[in-house]
Amino acid sequence: MKKMFLLMAAASLLFACNENTAQKEKKEEVKEGVEKIGENVKETANSAGDYLAEQKKKAEEDLSDRITKIDQKIEDLKKDGSEKGKKARKKLEELKVEMNKKLDDVKNSSESAWNDTKKGVDTLLDKSDKEWTELKQNFKKLFE
Template sequence: MQKYFLILAAAAFMACQGNRTDNTSDSASEKMQEGMEDIREGAEMEADTAGAYFREQRDKLAKSIEERRAELDAKIEELKKDGSAKSEKARKRLEKVRDDLDAKLQDVKNSTAETWDDTKKGIDETMKKVDDEWQEFKRDFKELFR
């Protein structure tokens, strides 16, 4: 955003310098005002674009987490029906993973543009942990997957 601001500021400055033959302060002041307005409009457009991009990324990530959670919920329900001791152990393990996902989903939903990079980093780490846990779970409980 600073890059765009500097470009717009340079353009405004050049616009003011371009008409040096006009020595009236009113003309220079008008050009300066026009340049400043261009800078404001450019900054607003940049902020709108960045905000839209952030919201899109946040919603996409939240949807991905919700889909993963739905998969876990389905397997947890299936394990509840089985009722064996091994199924109970597996269910508790998956519920822990689901709880971790729920916490991260709240982080995503509560994130702001300013905190997005840190939130995304935390989510990436959690999703890797969930993937690893899921693979380990499937290895440990092969007989529960038919």
């Protein structure tokens, strides 16, 4: 009976050791899986950050280019002393102020606010296109 009891105890011990090894292996697999997920999350976050930085840079460049064009036209209009030239220059200066504000918004925009900022930039660029076209039509001689 003692032998049987010892044999059962040894078998139980062996079974318990095997179970711990299997559990350890499972824990290692889970740990590796979690680490891999963590790396993927980091890569995704870096990609999202890079994408956001790229979008912000493009918006800044678009606004800066438009502001430069407006500045050039304002300088040209300063040479023209007519009343129409003054009106056109005033409209362009107002548009420039608005663009500079939006440029500041883009530069200071957080990731969470980016979608709203981007919509505002797109809306302003569309508005400036329309106003530019309108100014060219209304002041043809000044825009030649």
